[in-house]
Amino acid sequence: xxRKQFLEITIIxxxxxxxxxxxxxxxxxxxNLSGTFGELRNTHFHTGIDIKTKGxxxxxxKSIKDGYVVWIKxxxxxxxxSVYIKHPDGITSxxxxxxxxxNKIEAYxxxxxxxxxxxxxxxxxxxxxLSFKAGDLxxxxxxxxxxxxxxxxxxxxxxRTNNPLNPIKFGLDVxxxxxxxxxxxxxxxxxxxxxxxxxxxxxxxxxxxxxxxASPIKHSGRLGIGINYYDRQNKTYSKNGIYSIDFNIxxxxxxxxxxxxxxxxxxxxxxxxxxxxxxxxxxxxxxKLFTHPESKYSFINNSSSNGTFTVLDNKSYSGNxxxxxxxxxxxxxxxxxxxxxxxxxxxxxxKNLINxxxxxxxxxxxxxxxxxxxxxxxxxxxxxxxxxxxxxxGKNIHPINESVEINFKVISNDSLFIKxxxxxxxxxxxxxxxxxxxxxxxxxTVKTTxxxxxxxxxxxxSPSVKPLNFKKDQWVNxxxxxxxxxxxxxxxxxxxxxxxxxxxILFEHEPKNNTISYNFLDNSFPNGKHLLAIExxxxxxxxxxxxxxxxxxx
Numbered sequence: 001x002x003r004k005q006f007l008e009i010t011i012i013x014x015x016x017x018x019x020x021x022x023x024x025x026x027x028x029x030x031x032n033l034s035g036t037f038g039e040l041r042n043t044h045f046h047t048g049i050d051i052k053t054k055g056x057x058x059x060x061x062k063s064i065k066d067g068y069v070v071w072i073k074x075x076x077x078x079x080x081x082s083v084y085i086k087h088p089d090g091i092t093s094x095x096x097x098x099x100x101x102x103n104k105i106e107a108y109x110x111x112x113x114x115x116x117x118x119x120x121x122x123x124x125x126x127x128x129x130l131s132f133k134a135g136d137l138x139x140x141x142x143x144x145x146x147x148x149x150x151x152x153x154x155x156x157x158x159x160r161t162n163n164p165l166n167p168i169k170f171g172l173d174v175x176x177x178x179x180x181x182x183x184x185x186x187x188x189x190x191x192x193x194x195x196x197x198x199x200x201x202x203x204x205x206x207x208x209x210x211x212x213x214a215s216p217i218k219h220s221g222r223l224g225i226g227i228n229y230y231d232r233q234n235k236t237y238s239k240n241g242i243y244s245i246d247f248n249i250x251x252x253x254x255x256x257x258x259x260x261x262x263x264x265x266x267x268x269x270x271x272x273x274x275x276x277x278x279x280x281x282x283x284x285x286x287x288k289l290f291t292h293p294e295s296k297y298s299f300i301n302n303s304s305s306n307g308t309f310t311v312l313d314n315k316s317y318s319g320n321x322x323x324x325x326x327x328x329x330x331x332x333x334x335x336x337x338x339x340x341x342x343x344x345x346x347x348x349x350x351k352n353l354i355n356x357x358x359x360x361x362x363x364x365x366x367x368x369x370x371x372x373x374x375x376x377x378x379x380x381x382x383x384x385x386x387x388x389x390x391x392x393x394g395k396n397i398h399p400i401n402e403s404v405e406i407n408f409k410v411i412s413n414d415s416l417f418i419k420x421x422x423x424x425x426x427x428x429x430x431x432x433x434x435x436x437x438x439x440x441x442x443x444x445t446v447k448t449t450x451x452x453x454x455x456x457x458x459x460x461x462s463p464s465v466k467p468l469n470f471k472k473d474q475w476v477n478x479x480x481x482x483x484x485x486x487x488x489x490x491x492x493x494x495x496x497x498x499x500x501x502x503x504x505i506l507f508e509h510e511p512k513n514n515t516i517s518y519n520f521l522d523n524s525f526p527n528g529k530h531l532l533a534i535e536x537x538x539x540x541x542x543x544x545x546x547x548x549x550x551x552x553x554x
Contacts, residue, residue: 024170038259039241080145099142
């Protein structure tokens with residue numbers, strides 16, 4: 001017992017040390033945010049803050065405390081160029097979407113890239129290999145990876161658990177005197193298995209800044225509330241997430257959380273915390289103030305109701321929702337409920353009802369679909385069709401828990417189709433999207449976590465390469481880089497291999513604008529004529545070899 005109490009006290013004390021120590025700013029400019037900690041993104045809860053860089057790249061990024069690099073990653077997607085620095089007080093800071101590393105890190109990374117002959121690398125330096133003091137330069141802000149514009153993605157994590165912590169809690173100064181905004185409010189019928197049905201939008205009236213009142217809600221039964229909102233800070237018009245929500249019925253809290261820390265595992269249940277159908281069909285991101293019985297969130301305080309509440313016939317209830325940003329700016333909406341007997345909702349059709357307690361196999365004229373147990377979080381009704389060799393699983397309005405397996409039976413004497421064909425998902429414009437396809441005998445297989453349309457497609461067109469800042473036989477003495485455009489019309493780029501005079505060279509690949517670039521400082525060659533060769537391979541195996549000649553004095 002004593003040991004347990006000692007450990008609990010130690011953990012609490014350790015946490016207070018973490019949050020009580022302020023850090024230096026990672027940028028030399030005032031911090032304006034385009035993304036806040038914990039806000040709902042399409043695939044995850046945001047694990048850091050996004051700091052605006054005035055629409056520019058190349059701002060100096062500095063270490064927030066003394067520490068040493070524990071992870072460096074260069075990726076075409078994700079965080080792009082990123083650095084993880086571990087600090088003695090138990091936190092790790094992360095700097096992502098960098099344009100370039102500091103000279104010390106850049107030399108370290110370039111050496112690895114040339115050793116591995118790969119642009120994409122990750123490495124875990126030993127303690128002390130790359131050490132930095134607070135305020136030391138570690139890189140320059142950029143737009144690499146899955147970034148949609150120049151900014152610095154900055155994170156702080158607990159080094160022991162790897163759980164993301166709210167960076168603003170470490171003393172970063174973000175000016176914010178603006179109250180959150182509530183756009184709309186929604187009423188839901190909620191079932192015990194986690195299913196829900198949108199009953200209607202609730203009219204709300206703004207009383208003043210930070211205060212709303214909803215029109216009386218006349219309904220009875222097991223109900224839930226959904227809300228569309230945003231917050232922003234001074235000197236920015238970005239619509240961001242909020243810090244805390246507290247929903248009360250008759251002065252009893254039924255749903256609440258604070259975004260102090262989250263777990264990387266929370267993202268698995270992101271799609272259960274929003275009205276998934278409205279999100280997918282109408283791009284209306286409604287956050288539900290009730291949770292699914294299968295969901296687990298590290299940041300939500302558990303309650304017996306999980307956010308749902310029961311309104312009895314001829315009974316009246318009062319409620320209020322408070323949302324706050326980190327600086328304490330609060331917005332409140334007041335609600336009243338009156339239990340009224342309503343006609344019950346029509347029963348859901350039982351045709352193709354997928355119950356998560358069972359496995360299902362559907363055979364549709366050469367196409368089979370296998371739903372394992374717990375494919376969905378609750379029972380869903382699907383109309384599954386196969387028409388003109390296109391499998392239609394219905395609109396993507398139900399989040400999938402366990403991957404669904406799709407099998408196409410392929411019988412063809414066309415060797416080119418067998419080699420270059422694949423299963424594709426059709427986008428909203430009916431254009432095919434490449435999926436990595438497993439081919440065994442006459443069966444082609446993919447696994448998916450999205451409903452929608454699937455069909456067979458073929459890609460026989462090789463990628464293309466076009467120079468952007470030079471021409472064949474040109475003297476390029478004044479150029480620092482060679483820059484080229486690389487495109488593929490369907491499956492996407494798998495690999496890019498470049499060489500000068502037969503020696504491998506590093507091309508940095510920026511998929512967002514389909515460019516590759518080579519830095520002349522990387523290597524030294526004899527003066528004169530040089531043969532540049534670039535081989536590009538797409539994901540289905542189509543190759544293109546681009547060769548040209550240029551002249552340069554080194």
